[in-house]
Amino acid sequence: MTKKIVNRVLVSIPVLIGVILIIYVMLNVIPGNPIEVMMAEHARQDVIDRISAYYGLDKPVWEQFLIYLNNLLHGDLGVSYKLNRSVNSLIADAFPYTLKLAIAAALVSWIIGIPAGILSAIRENTIVDRLFMGFSLLGVSMPVFWAALIFQYIFAYRLGWVPVSGAETWQSYILPAIVLGWSSAGTIARLTRSNLLEVLEEDYIRTAWAKGLSQAGVILHHAFKNALLPVITMMAIQVASLLSGAVITETVFAIPGIGRLAVDAITNRDMPLLQGTVIFTTILIIAGNLIADILYSVIDPRIREK
Amino acid sequence: MKNLKRYSPETAFGGKNERKDLTSSAKKANDPDAKLSAKDRKRIQLAADLGEAETGWDKIKILCSENKLAAISFVVIVVIALMAIFAPAAAPYDPTKQDLLHRLEGMSPEHIFGTDQLGRDVFSRMIYGARVSLVIGLLPTFLSLALGTVLGLISGYLGRTADFIIMRLADITMAFPSLLLAMVVMYTLGAGIVNIFLALTFVSWAGTARVIRSQTLSLREMEYIEAARSMGVSKWHIMFRHILPNCLPNLIVLFTLNIPGSILSESSLSFLGIGAQPPMTSWGLMVSDGKQYLFTNPVIAIAPGVAILILALAFNFLGDGVRDVMDPYLNKQ
Amino acid sequence: MSKANTLEIQHLRTVFHTRHGDLAAVNDVSLTVPKGKIVGIVGESGCGKSMTAMSVMQLIRKPGEIVSGKILFNGEDLLTKTPREMQAIRGDRISMIFQEPMTSLNPVYTVGHQVEEALRIHEHLPKEELQRRAIEIFEAVGIPEAKERLASYPHQLSGGLRQRVMIGMAMICKPDLLIADEPTTALDVTIEAQILALMKKLRDENGTSILLITHNMGVVAKMCDFVYVMYAGRVMEQAEVFELFRNVQHPYTAGLLQSIPRIDHVVDRLYAIPGVVPNLLHLPDGCSFCTRCRYADDRCFSTMPELKEIAPEHLIRCFSTNSALAQAAEQSEEVQHA
Numbered sequence: 001m002t003k004k005i006v007n008r009v010l011v012s013i014p015v016l017i018g019v020i021l022i023i024y025v026m027l028n029v030i031p032g033n034p035i036e037v038m039m040a041e042h043a044r045q046d047v048i049d050r051i052s053a054y055y056g057l058d059k060p061v062w063e064q065f066l067i068y069l070n071n072l073l074h075g076d077l078g079v080s081y082k083l084n085r086s087v088n089s090l091i092a093d094a095f096p097y098t099l100k101l102a103i104a105a106a107l108v109s110w111i112i113g114i115p116a117g118i119l120s121a122i123r124e125n126t127i128v129d130r131l132f133m134g135f136s137l138l139g140v141s142m143p144v145f146w147a148a149l150i151f152q153y154i155f156a157y158r159l160g161w162v163p164v165s166g167a168e169t170w171q172s173y174i175l176p177a178i179v180l181g182w183s184s185a186g187t188i189a190r191l192t193r194s195n196l197l198e199v200l201e202e203d204y205i206r207t208a209w210a211k212g213l214s215q216a217g218v219i220l221h222h223a224f225k226n227a228l229l230p231v232i233t234m235m236a237i238q239v240a241s242l243l244s245g246a247v248i249t250e251t252v253f254a255i256p257g258i259g260r261l262a263v264d265a266i267t268n269r270d271m272p273l274l275q276g277t278v279i280f281t282t283i284l285i286i287a288g289n290l291i292a293d294i295l296y297s298v299i300d301p302r303i304r305e306k
Numbered sequence: 307m308k309n310l311k312r313y314s315p316e317t318a319f320g321g322k323n324e325r326k327d328l329t330s331s332a333k334k335a336n337d338p339d340a341k342l343s344a345k346d347r348k349r350i351q352l353a354a355d356l357g358e359a360e361t362g363w364d365k366i367k368i369l370c371s372e373n374k375l376a377a378i379s380f381v382v383i384v385v386i387a388l389m390a391i392f393a394p395a396a397a398p399y400d401p402t403k404q405d406l407l408h409r410l411e412g413m414s415p416e417h418i419f420g421t422d423q424l425g426r427d428v429f430s431r432m433i434y435g436a437r438v439s440l441v442i443g444l445l446p447t448f449l450s451l452a453l454g455t456v457l458g459l460i461s462g463y464l465g466r467t468a469d470f471i472i473m474r475l476a477d478i479t480m481a482f483p484s485l486l487l488a489m490v491v492m493y494t495l496g497a498g499i500v501n502i503f504l505a506l507t508f509v510s511w512a513g514t515a516r517v518i519r520s521q522t523l524s525l526r527e528m529e530y531i532e533a534a535r536s537m538g539v540s541k542w543h544i545m546f547r548h549i550l551p552n553c554l555p556n557l558i559v560l561f562t563l564n565i566p567g568s569i570l571s572e573s574s575l576s577f578l579g580i581g582a583q584p585p586m587t588s589w590g591l592m593v594s595d596g597k598q599y600l601f602t603n604p605v606i607a608i609a610p611g612v613a614i615l616i617l618a619l620a621f622n623f624l625g626d627g628v629r630d631v632m633d634p635y636l637n638k639q
Numbered sequence: 640m641s642k643a644n645t646l647e648i649q650h651l652r653t654v655f656h657t658r659h660g661d662l663a664a665v666n667d668v669s670l671t672v673p674k675g676k677i678v679g680i681v682g683e684s685g686c687g688k689s690m691t692a693m694s695v696m697q698l699i700r701k702p703g704e705i706v707s708g709k710i711l712f713n714g715e716d717l718l719t720k721t722p723r724e725m726q727a728i729r730g731d732r733i734s735m736i737f738q739e740p741m742t743s744l745n746p747v748y749t750v751g752h753q754v755e756e757a758l759r760i761h762e763h764l765p766k767e768e769l770q771r772r773a774i775e776i777f778e779a780v781g782i783p784e785a786k787e788r789l790a791s792y793p794h795q796l797s798g799g800l801r802q803r804v805m806i807g808m809a810m811i812c813k814p815d816l817l818i819a820d821e822p823t824t825a826l827d828v829t830i831e832a833q834i835l836a837l838m839k840k841l842r843d844e845n846g847t848s849i850l851l852i853t854h855n856m857g858v859v860a861k862m863c864d865f866v867y868v869m870y871a872g873r874v875m876e877q878a879e880v881f882e883l884f885r886n887v888q889h890p891y892t893a894g895l896l897q898s899i900p901r902i903d904h905v906v907d908r909l910y911a912i913p914g915v916v917p918n919l920l921h922l923p924d925g926c927s928f929c930t931r932c933r934y935a936d937d938r939c940f941s942t943m944p945e946l947k948e949i950a951p952e953h954l955i956r957c958f959s960t961n962s963a964l965a966q967a968a969e970q971s972e973e974v975q976h977a
Contacts, residue, residue, distance in 0.1 A: 018478035026494050141618035143570055145577045146593055146611030149600055153608075157601050203742040209698050210737075211757045211808070212730030225747050244483035248574055252597075262486060263578055266493050274493060278486050286481050301747060301792045 008293055012286050019282045020072065024065055027271050055079065055272075077276035082268040087276035090261060095280075097167050098257035101180065101249065102242045104173050108181025109188055109238065114231070116185070117192025122219065124197060132189060139186030144245050148179045148252040165254040176253045180245045184238050191234050195227040202226070229300055236292030243281050369631060376627025379620035386617060390436035397430035402585060412603060419609040422595060428606050431587045432613055438499065438588040439617055442572040443565045446506035451561055453507060454514025455553065459545045461515060462522025473519070476512035484509045485574060492580045502581055506568050514560055518553055525549050562625035566618040573614050589614045644711075645816050645848035646672040646695065651708035653687075653694045655919075662919035664690040664703065666872035671865075672816065677842060677849040679863035679880075681856060681895065685919075687872040688852045692818045695850070696735055697725050713815060731761040734809035738821035740801035744793035750804045751789025757808045772811060780807040780837060799830035806837065813845055820852045835862055856899050860884060868892045871917060871927035874946065878953040888949055888960040891928050926956070934964040 052058050056067060071078060077087035116136065120129040155175060156164040163172045199205065200223055208222040247259030254260075258277050265274035370377035389396045399417075405425030412420050419428035461472040479487070491505035525531060526549065534544050573590030575581030582588035589610040596607030653665035665687045672678045680688040693699050695710055697717065710717040712733065717725065729735075734757075737743045744753060754776065755769040764772070770789070777785035780803040793801055802822060809817055819838065823831035835858065842849055851862055859866055859880065866883050868876040868891065876889035887893045894912040914931040917923065925942050929935040938958060946954045959967075 014474065015477045015481055018474060019481055022478060023490060026490055029494065137619065137622055138615075141566055141570075141615055141622050143573050143577070143590070143593070143611055143614045143618075145574065145590075146608075146614065149593065149597055149607055149611070153600055153604050203737060203739050204745040206698065206737065207743045207805070207808075208745070210696060210729055210735040212726050212728070212760050213756075214726055217760075222745050222748075226745070241483070244485035247485055247489070248577065251578065262489065266489060266578075266580060269493075274490065278482075278490055281486060282482055285483060289481075299747070301794070 004297060005294055008290060012290055016283065016286055019286070020069070020279055021065075023275055023278050023282075024068065027275050028061060028064070055081070072279075077279070078272040080265075080270055080273040082265075082270040082273070087273055090273065091258065091276060091280055094256055094258050094261045097255050098243070098246050098250070098259060100167075101173060101176055101246055101255060101257060102239070104177035105180035105184065105242050105245075105249075106235075106238065108177050109184035110235075112181070113185035113188030114192050116189040118196060118219065118224070120189065120193040121196035121200065122215075129193075133193070136186030136189040139182040139184075140190075142183060144179060144183065145248045145252055147182065148176070148249055151175045151179055152252070165252070167253075167255045167257075172253070172255075176249045176255060180242060180249045183245065184241060187238065187241075188231065188234060192227065192231055195230050196223055199223045199227045225299070229296060232295055232299070233292050236288045239285055239288035243284065369627075373627040373630060375623045379623035379627070382616065382620040383624065386436050386620075387440055389433050390440050393433050393437060397427075397433040399427035399430040401426060401431040401434045401587060403427075413605055420603060420605050422592075422606050423599065428592070428609055431592060432589065432610055435587040435589045435592060435610060436613070436617075438576075438582055438586065439569055439572065439614065442499075442502060442506070442588075443569040443617070443621065446503045446510070447561060447564045447568045449503065449507040450510040451514050451557060451564070454511040455518050455550070455557060457511065458515040458518025459522055459549060459553075462519035463526055463541065463545050463549065469519075472515065476515050479509070479512040482509070485571065488571060488575060489578070489580065492575060497580045497583050499582055499586065502572055502575060505575070506571055509571070510564065510567070514557075514564075517556060517560065521553050521556060522549050525552055559625070559629045562621060562628045565621040565625070569614065569618050569621070643674050644671050645674050645713060646670075646850065647709075647711040648691070648695070649709040649711065651691065651694055651705070651710065653690055653699060653703060653705045656702040656704065657920065659920050663872050664919065665694055668708075668867075668869070668872075668874055670867050670874065670877070672848045672850050673865075674815075674848055675842065675846045676864040677839070677851055677862050679851045679853060679859045679866045680869055681853055681859055681866060682869035683854060685871075686869045688869050689820055690872075691869070692735065692820050692850065692852055695818060696729060696733065698729075727761070730757055730809075730814075731812045732814050733816045733818065734812070734814045735818040735820065736802070736805045736809050736822050738824050740798050740805055740825060741793075743805055744801060746793055749790050749792055750796065750801075751791075754789075754804065754808045754811060758811045761812050773807075776807040776811045777804075779841070780804075780810070781833075782807070798826055799833065802826060802830075802834055803837070806834070806841070810841055810845070810847070814847060816848045816850065817841075818850045818852070821854070822851075823858065824853070824855070831858075838862070856896055868895070871919060871922060873927060873956060874954075875928065875957075876953075876955045877946075878950075882950060882953050886950065886953065888953070888962065889955045889957050890932050890934055890961050890964060893961045894931075926958075934959070934968060 049058070056064055059067070068078065075088070077091065079086055080090060083090065113136075116132040120132045123129050152164055152175065155161050162174050163169065166172050196219075200219075202223075205218060205223055208218045213221070243258070246257060247262060249255070250257045250259040251263055258281060262274060262277040262281075264270070265277060403426060405421065407425065408417075408421050409423055409425045411417055411425075414420070417427050417429065419432065422428055422431070457472050457476075461469045488502075488505040488509050491508055492501055495501035495504060522545075531544060531548055534548055539548075572581055572588065573593070576588040576590030577594045579594065582591050584591070592610035593607050593614075596603075596610070600607050648668060648670045651665050651668045652663060654661045654663045668687070668691055670678065670680070670691075680691060682688050690699070690703070694705050695712075695717070697705070697720075699705060705718060708718070712728070717728070720728070744750060751770070751773055754773045758764065758769055758772055773789055774785045777788060782788050782800060782803050788796075788800075793804075796804065806822075817838075822838070823834050826834060838849060838851075839862065841847060849862075851858070853859060863880045866878060866880050867874050868883075868889065870891050876883070876887075876892045878886075883892070884896070887896055891912070894910070897910040898912065912931055913933075917927065917930060923929050923940060925938070925940045926932070926935070926944055929939040932939065944956050944958045946956050948954050949960060
């Protein structure tokens with residue numbers, strides 16, 4: 001078991017290095033000096049040169065990469081071109097907002113998605129099932145930014161129940177969490193439903209019925225644990241989609257999180273900031289997958305042993 | 307069955323060998339002792355019905371009655387596609403014609419979805435915007451599917467180093483949050499429609515590659531592939547002539563199910579201002595333009611969003627339907 | 640009815656509603672399991688034998704439905720019970736074991752947990768008592784190192800051990816009726832013999848009545864006191880086991896017996912009844928076996944024969960008897976040859 005976890009951690013290291021390399025290459029192959037591009041025509045050449053030297057841009061690309069990698073190993077993501085602050089501190093400021101939003105959205109998606117999936121499976125092909133599945137497909141097909149705007153219009157502007165945007169109070173997170181959680185809830189509900197339906201066909205479910213268990217007993221005790229295994233993997237992948245979705249949700253609701261940082265970095269052509277946010281988010285996702293794998297093997301005795 | 311004759315091997319299978327499979331699977335669907343879920347029964351029955359259908363038209367009729375939502379969705383997609391293709395004829399106004407005297411008008415008989423900040427007709431712009439959404443829905447999905455298929459085939463069939471490299475690349479690609487990765491690609495390449503193709507292709511090939519790889523791995527052990535190999539058929543010929551056709555049902559399902567994701571990604575990128583650029587219209591861009599006027603004139607932001615929703619929903623329903631139809635074929639392998 | 644019968648099924652009819660119409664998986668089946676006896680149902684797959692068992696348990700799933708008949712268990716009609724009352728009966732008074740010991744146990748719980756659960760549902764006992772009873776039953780079904788085995792997961796046990804666990808789970812509440820649905824089909828021949836011997840032993844010790852479902856005539860001969868032969872949802876022949884083997888009278892049963900490999904006969908090829916079980920949706924108008932019966936005549940194609948008694952307690956659903964038919968066929972062949 002411990003060996004398996006260690007192995008799994010070791011496997012994710014090359015992936016991590018690959019991620020960093022790809023991001024670095026993609027962001028640094030752009031021809032021309034990024035400082036020049038950023039400052040456009042306004043700056044004098046000697047100023048550009050001085051600033052370039054400050055950021056280490058006068059060195060060869062491979063050396064820049066090694067320096068970046070070395071800094072990264074020490075937990076240093078570099079300095080933002082535009083804001084002249086360390087990317088670390090910018091991310092440290094922004095991350096709590098994104099984390100709060102992601103947790104709230106994840107809660108929304110589990111609290112809605114899992115019960116909806118169970119109910120749909122139990123009441124397969126009834127009105128309840130169709131309704132839930134319709135809603136979840138709607139959630140999956142809905143552009144997040146558009147849903148955000150609609151929610152803002154109805155619940156904040158028209159009804160005035162919650163703030164339109166911002167992140168000052170906990171109420172400001174309600175709309176973003178629902179918007180972001182809905183599409184994940186759809187995915188989770190569909191997955192829970194299909195897994196549960198599959199598990200309900202298993203022989204051991206028949207055994208559970210034959211023992212004299214109630215429907216609740218059969219489903220919650222015997223079917224749910226088995227059906228949940230793939231859902232857990234899904235939840236890890238969901239972390240990725242939540243963080244992706246957060247980019248848009250944060251933009252629409254003016255939440256100063258990581259996503260906003262990334263969008264601002266693109267608008268300002270602030271390469272180190274974009275690089276830092278993408279690498280940071282990707283590390284989170286890899287960690288999420290790792291945790292899901294470990295959780296999976298803790299729950300499933302068949303895997304636990306191998 | 308009135309025409310039931312006494313038993314003979316010929317009559318039992320309807321005399322035709324290819325029918326054998328279908329009749330017996332239909333039988334399986336009606337055998338209460340067989341261990342099958344209700345869904346399996348339905349699918350096997352459907353496969354048998356399709357096998358018995360005489361003409362292609364009959365098949366379509368069976369499929370439509372089987373999944374009405376998918377049929378309706380297909381019609382919706384066709385209608386949107388026709389409007390996009392014949393946009394100049396379908397649009398009531400020139401989508402670029404500004405009319406500053408009639409800015410930001412609400413819904414009216416003249417302008418059913420009102421006019422935008424430059425007085426352009428929103429409905430006409432939506433019809434032209436459909437072109438972007440449809441092309442982006444189909445083309446990058448197709449490209450990423452093609453790329454993923456080739457890499458998956460190579461990875462699964464050749465194995466060794468090629469497999470290692472491709473699968474690690476897939477791991478890395480899948481580790482990125484797709485929208486962020488697409489944003490990075492757009493940052494590097496610059497905004498614009500062709501770059502969206504590249505970004506979305508780059509982001510989504512890995513899933514296909516994994517599916518095709520695992521299918522190739524199981525197919526290459528099949529007797530007929532072994533036989534082809536022993537006869538000295540070349541690797542590439544086996545991969546593309548023998549293995550690829552067997553992956554087709556899977557690819558069709560992946561294709562339809564991946565389209566809505568592409569449509570939504572494009573609209574997100576355009577909404578963030580790094581996708582389609584003016585003067586080109588895209589539904590995502592229109593929502594983005596309209597959002598400043600959300601509280602005064604919500605229809606100009608809402609209408610294009612509804613269009614995205616409808617198109618994505620239609621492709622999702624269609625994809626579900628296609629998967630249900632393809633499933634018996636997928637399971638057979 | 641007399642109290643001597645644990646189970647008495649009367650004119651049971653279970654149908655499946657399909658797009659192409661209703662199909663009767665169990666069609667007018669009546670059978671009796673006397674107390675302490677082992678009664679067999681034999682037939683090919685798809686003949687409705689498992690559905691008969693599931694009807695007794697009332698575990699028929701949609702689109703299936705019991706439409707008519709009575710299922711008297713210790714004199715009470717189970718079909719009039721509420722779902723909650725049925726829950727109390729399942730696993731306690733009637734238990735069931737299944738064909739696939741590999742998949743019939745839940746992979747994520749220990750076998751001890753699953754066996755104790757069967758007891759816990761029906762009797763409120765303290766934890767130690769549950770465990771004691773589980774060890775006791777494990778020993779009774781011949782699981783070595785019973786105590787240690789409680790903590791095993793199903794995938795850690797062999798097929799034979801798993802089926803012993805299943806039997807232990809079924810027997811822990813000392814039921815009046817045990818329904819065994821092909822309990823040994825998935826097992827090796829040596830393990831099969833052990834499991835069958837175990838079931839017989841448990842019957843002898845506890846007086847449990849057993850309804851044994853199988854397609855294997857060898858198992859029937861070894862185990863059963865009385866046999867029902869089913870085909871396409873109907874009982875074709877029923878008799879006390881010695882009577883059946885000595886005096887087979889339905890052409891279908893004769894075919895089944897002929898298809899058993901025999902060690903004392905050298906044959907080129909094993910006999911198989913020609914054709915396949917007909918689709919229940921497209922049953923012939925007359926006798927359901929007519930399409931595969933070598934003796935079928937016009938009457939067989941138009942009218943379904945009723946069950947008739949040809950010897951004490953020996954009923955067949957055929958217009959004639961196998962011996963008469965065989966004789967007639969032989970004669971007509973002789974005539975042709977002559």
